[in-house]
Amino acid sequence: MFDPGGANSPPSERLAQIEQHIHNARAQGRPTLGVKKDHAEVSELLLSIAKEEATITAKREHAMRQWERRARDPEVQTRNEQIIAGAAPEVKHAIQHMNLALLDEMLKHCNHEDTTLVAEITAGFRLTGRLTSNGVYRPRQDPRGRHLDKEQALDEAPKRREELDKLARACDGPYAETLWDQAQQDALDHKLLGPLDEQAMALKFGDRWLYSHRFPKPEATKTRAIDDLSQSQVNDMCVIDEHLYLDDIDSLVNTAQAAYRADAAYNVKNRQYLLWRGDHKDAYRQFPISPTDHSVASIRLPVPREKRGPTWPHSSGYYVHLRLPFGARGSMLHYSRIKEEKTMLPAVEGKLLGIKLTISPSAITMDVDEQRRQKLQEQLRVVRQNKRLSPTLAGKLAGKLGFAGTAFWGKNGRAFLRALYNRAARGRYQSGFDEKHEIARALDWFQWALVHCPRRRIPLGQQQQASTIYTDAEFSVNQQGAMTGRIGSVILLPNNATRFVELASAYRAVHEARTPLHHWLADKKALGEAHKNPEGIIVTVYIDSTAAQFCIRKGSSRQDDMNALAAETWKMSAANNITLWTEHVSSEENGADLPSRNMITACEAMGWQASPVQYDVPWRKWLAAVEAPIEGDYKRATRRRALHQPAWEVQKGKGVVEPPTVPLAGTSTKLLEDLLQEYAAGRKLASISSSTLKTYLCGARNYAKFCHAIGRAPFPPESEVVSIWLITFRRATTAKNYLTGLRFFTKVLQPSHSTASALETDAIQDSLHVLKLVTPPPEKKLGIRLSVVAMIQRRVDKLWGVAREGSKYEIKAVIEEGRFAIAGLVAYTCALRVGSELLTLYEEQISFDTEARTFSIHLPYRKNIRAPVTIERPCVCASDPTICAYHRLIFLRRLLSEADGGRLRQSFGRWFPYTLTKFNKKLRDVLGALGVPNTTAYASHSFRRGSTQDITSGGGRASLTQVLRHQQVASASYRQYLDTREAEKLEFGQLVAAICDEGAVQGAND
Template sequence: MPRKRHVSDKIDDILLSFFDGVASAGLICDEIISQKQQRWKGFAWETDKDLKSLLEEKFPQMQHRGDIDADDPASLISALHAIDPSSNATIIVAAGAPCPDYSRIRANAPGVSGDEGCKFLRFAAFLKELEASWSYAQAILIVENVVPDNKRDVKFFEEKLSAQAVIYDSVDLGVISRPRVWWTRLPWQELSNRKDLPRRLRWSTYFGVPKVAFEQPKDNLDSYDLGNLRWPANVAKQIRPLPCLTTPADDPAGRPAPRSCRGKVDSQTQSRWLDDNRRYAPWHYEEDNMFVDTRDHQRLTLATAEIKEQLHHLPVGWTAIANGWRLGIAKWFFIFGIFCAQVSSPHAAIVLESPRWQPPPLGSSAIATMATLWVSAPLLNGPGVPVFDDALDFSAIDNMMEHWQASQTALHPGQSAPCLEPGLAQWLPLWQHGRPHLPTLRQAVAEEVVQLVEDRQEEVLRWHTTLEPHVQSAYSGKSGKCTMQLPIIVALAAQFGWGDMALFEEMQSGFPLLGAVRPGLGWRLRSDARYATPKDLAAFFVENHDFVQQRLRRGKVDPCWQAMAEEIAADVAIGRMEGPFEAPASWCKQAGPLPMFAHAAKLLPAPSGQAPCSFAFAVHQVGSDGDEKIRRAEDWRRSGTNATVGVPDTPAYHGIDAFIHLARALRRVSKQHGLQLWGLDHEAAYRQLPVENPCRTYVILNTPQGPTETEELADSGFLSAKTLCGALGLKFKDSKAQPPARQQKIQGVILDLGDNDVTVAMTPERAERIDNQLKQILLDNHVTPREASSLAGKLQFVVQSLFGKDWQLTDGLKEALAFMRMKLQTSKPRVLCYEVTERAVIYADAFFELEGKRYKTADHDEVPSWGNRPPASFRNAWGFVVRTSGRTFFAAGSVPFWFSRHFAPKRAYIYMLEIVAQLVPLLALQTALPTHILLFIDNEPARRALTKGFGNCKNLNRLLQVAWCLFEKQGWWPVWQRVMSSATVSDGVSRFDFAFAEKHGWEWCSSEYDALFQRLLSAVLAFPEGEL
């Protein structure tokens, strides 16, 4: 007889499911672990009788433990030991604590202090004691809850659970919105650099909290069984997803409407909501959010339990309760948790035949010494995962008391912790620990690399001969001597654990510029579909040919053609480019040589087959030396080349902020003075590297003839980097090298690192160049879309409103541009402190009366009729509350008629009221305010006007410009944040209701407000000569 197969009793995984609900966690575990052909058991905590029965029916391998408050960790550990005596199983902790006390749909959500909300806190305490007592490895943690009304709760539970929070919204699957917070212990930063993930991750933020999306297809609407119902119009027409499903109200009288929708519900929706006894929030009863019963006279109805199950990706018939986790989302947190708990797959094999040496003992080799420092963690590249911003966005809070309390701990952005990308965050503690030895170690590493290059030259030369001719030429030029030491780079990368060895395959064969482009290591996935559907190459070749003929017929010559011709000729001379070529026979014009250059004076034979082309155009830049430089670029967008590209991610960009954050981080860990900057400029940058197919990179040039560290370490860092990269074949421009210095020019900006702060100033050359551009636009009285886009990036103000049919400038924009010209000449450098200890918080509000009814400035769109009276005659009032230096001030008043009459248009009047409300406390407390100021404003258009700085009314523009001149003069850094009208503490003050202020002992801010308005009006009318 055949031997009976032995079935092991070993348990591989144990699920601990707290607040088990509809057993979503068990369903996910059963699917995932069964696929792995492993055995699992579990324990569940649930008090609802029906839910307990559901679990017992579906998962007999799970034991019920009832109410978590009646349990204790010691008892649970005994139960775990009974089923897993060796304590080797993987523990998965899943929890979905009761959410009503955290939800925004509840009036005055109490959070952790609520009867249900405190259960979350007790669970966290239970888990902490449990993990401190058992002998298991760290548990896989998946904890979910609603996005809390108070964002501080997110951070609070990060600390309590020793976990990191991310947001996931099932709106990514296209049918229903369900933003939820997930607390896990996943190493997100490390995952951003791995190529073997179960799903690619896309990152963004949600009110300052990192938001993740697992790349997966959207739900197919046809796969749903709706019975005799039809999808709501919003879903069927892909207008917007369904609102988040919630449990029905416990109270027989239903639940009140959330504050955010009060007064905004139409009468029919209101009627349906009341008829259903207010079981759900009113938005569920909006016509376009309701299903249609095709068998009952097109009657509007809510989703049935069976449909809700499908919306949650539960099996149909799982439970009539039909609420729980969205399985299509939740399962990926489980999958990633199990994935990270396993031994990671080995890195891709080294693509070049190059031995990887084993590091000798610590200290016997400088390279090996550095490599051993990185053994414990992989090198991280790219921007990584968004971090939870310390300066929280409170705009979702709609309760005044809660917002006021939250603002007490609110941070100004200047007080947030320095934001370093993951690689720098890894490097900083190593730098701090090894500072005394770094100069010696850096020099030793550079010398070893130089010696390594000398020792392995024969190997590198043999490798060079195996390359395609165009790749050989890219790495050797006309001299034929190979400068790129790729075999050595590969070996070093492998030794240091570089996570993208496939990159070196492209360095060897050339980089593709059409078609699919491989994602970069650690780069974030794009949030749009710009390159998601690349154009077919055959269609591109036809369109590109037509494009080339159109451009050739125009024959427009770039004024800087000579400079570009010199650059092209120089690239040909060193073997980086080939040409010039004869034109293909199908072209409408013939090509010509560059007779002024001997090596480019003769045409090469025309390319055979497809020859896609782009046109060269000049890019004007200001170099680090302050001189203007002309660079050649190719128009890949208009030529259609970019449309063929399929790329999922977007490259990282380092602006001036990156240097400032790094300087702040260094000052936090090292109080020594003397920070310095240094820089090296790659010669020809990416043009040092080969393309995969040179036949797809032709360029046409029309010619007139026809087609940061501290001072004692900076020198070693600069010299070592220059030596090491040079030895490996990465070329730098000696003329553009910036040796270590306290002050450097970077990206057209002067960066000066002081002992306590960093000073940022625009270079005079860049200011002059932008001023000339602005002056020409004002003289021409028009701006093209391309110029507008350029200005938007340089001046950071919105230009969409300036586009008329003939691209003429509006009067408001003319004034804004003139103001920018003035500030380019007179602006003061910006000073940013490394450490900010104090900030002021300001709430300001205003309203006006029309026909006996008061309107907040934020509600001006609700005015039924403005009548014939000029707005300046309306009764108005302003009020403010200021917290600074441990004291709280308040005041209220009105804008005088003689002031408001200068802002006659209705919209200008509205903006004026809100902006004046913000300026009055700044002027009244001018000498008492610190540099960093956080201001809350309930009018979004006014907030944008304050931050962008121009409108359509002349005097309103001047008011804004006077304000910004004051901010600069005082050295203030004001930051405005949107606040709901119901949450601003200045609302009562503006209505001359001082009860709350007096109850809390606030101080009345005495000032000569009429004189203050007179000063302000005089400055506005006399601007630019007038000032505050």
């Protein structure tokens, strides 16, 4: 099939297929990148404004004065009073300030389609049934495809209310009171009716009524209350066969383009357009709802305990909506028909939907708001570092990045949003991800884009040029058995010219997916000549590889090389102001098949011209990321770079000949000495772990700051400067550790493979010795003994007994108290270091053996054991059920999984989602509540210290080896003689029984 000479020509039928597809591609022109909205009325209005610019202001003022006089006309006012008098009592308060008679005249005067608007306002808008705007929106079949009959739903209302009771969602602590206060204020403003108890609701509606849950949405300046009318099925009771949409940034762009064209039609140049933004005041709450729908328009709110009293002793209350609720499907349709607005003064620059817009006479420039960009960067950094993304957070993050992507060229980044939406939709029980997961690649791309992606600029009065590219690759084995290949592309330029590119590859079998779009960048000069407009281009790429097309469109696949290509393809298009669109083409219709098979004669016969541009295929640099080591394997990665990337490779571009990978026979000792010297820095870095490197960096950084302060050069370090630097420390241990870091980097910067050590002068040793003599003794925290641990557990048990009869909010608060108490119990039981071992535990790191009644904690490593460790502890209920970590952990797991659909997973899968600072503060607060004096003398390490004190002097009478195994700080030599896990499990049960017998838990029943 491979034709290196180009002698064979394809059949004429094949050439006809290719020519027909190219003809259709040219006819299609620009791809359809989104849903187009009808802006004909806006264009017509702006054209008339430009035509009558000299008189339009006077006409507008005249019309406004005319309608103002008409509003004061006694006839209109009398008719308006009659309209309001005929409204239902629940509706009158909402419309009494409106001049509906004048509105009716204005609608008829302009021949507006919505002729029933005034009548519907007077009767109250419906939330159920078939809703319509009478032509304000274009027709479209309701996409929901299902409709629930209201009467049928009310027949089953008691059963549905029972289901809603089970699904009741309590608001988080601080918001329960906020929502209740907001509801009471709305009741005073006649927007809600209430509060009502169940008896009052039964008197008003009988047994045929439904309620919805309300939840808070915290915002920068307020807490927005949203009602979940989908869960109560109220939204399923309406049908909207219209395409609803609100104005967005694209609407602004289209309006500006229409204004520019209107000015151009009447030779108006360089007009400075201004951005004017209107927001909706009170939005849906302006308009009443029909009293016939009040039976499905109520909400239930939990009542904060401090709000209860003789006048309202209930734990919850009901409110009935009198105005359009936020959360109903029909609300958007109704309020869009007429609304009162709060506005921003016209300006050249402003924010719209989080995007910063700047309007000039010739273009609109978009950018991400700086404050929002920094918040997104920090959020991406945290998620990427923790390698955990819950479905809920994924959905929120996708929405924020989707808005930010509006400011990127061609809205680049939409492909990588798929990974986040996939996690939000299908990752119910997923939260973690690794380096090769599609989420990791998506986050990496957006981290790059928020900083480096050029911002979108839309020229007014100009349309982006569009080009079409066909790509193909062909690989075969020649007679010598070597893999050869060739890539080709055909470029359709806007000036109806057609060029082709062909490039041979004689290296190794490159996957076909690596070729799309790489070589077309080589012809960027040709494209640039054709596109005289510097405002960017639109490129449609036809690919006959389904896998390659989907990888680029989705941003992810199972192949690392394809993923690297997809990421760099989108970076390339973003950086070069390209709006990219991919399509699939069959192999028979793919014109790039000709140059990829070196059928140059056939290409010239088709009238195509060879590209004159010299190019360098960039895939080798892009795919280098695939072979790079993953994060988390730093030590081996550093070693691999040190051993396999010698310094001379950096000099290859300067004409230095690359030496062989192994020494030649007869290599001199001098050459080996030079090689050792050259490898010394890399070998030194490879000899330590990443955490140790961070510690050493602290020492070197501190010394560099000291030298900067006194005006001395930090490297190479001088003995007298180092000795003075050491005297500035408060503790000798800190100074010694920092000096070790300085010595390490001194050896890195001055590599030597000898055994000599640096910075070992008498002056430095004297400074360390003096500092050791004056260092104050360390402040050791007190240990938390078993008696205090038991007091913490009993406190939670008492709180739980009280909260079970309270509100959901109180139960959730006690759950958090219990979570902390169990965290302390686990730290004590397993002698865990809280910061590095307890607080980092994820769901899968604790397992339970119900038959043996034990639990195991699986740690990847410990401080003194750089290998996976399993800590196993038995049930100790026989000694004291209060301090049994096994049963309390099982109870906590069940409790967190049931609360709010899985609180354990909402905590990113962590058992104890605290920072060390918050843990210590919480610990001291709890100890203070228990009456423990001097709480500042306790910290997270107190559990580990108290556990050791109990098993020795507290009654446990443990031997030295038992203590060492309990804390896992001893040498591993004793493990050769016994099964340590079995010994620890057996001995811990014996130790707890001994402690309890000794009286360490005295006063348990006090």
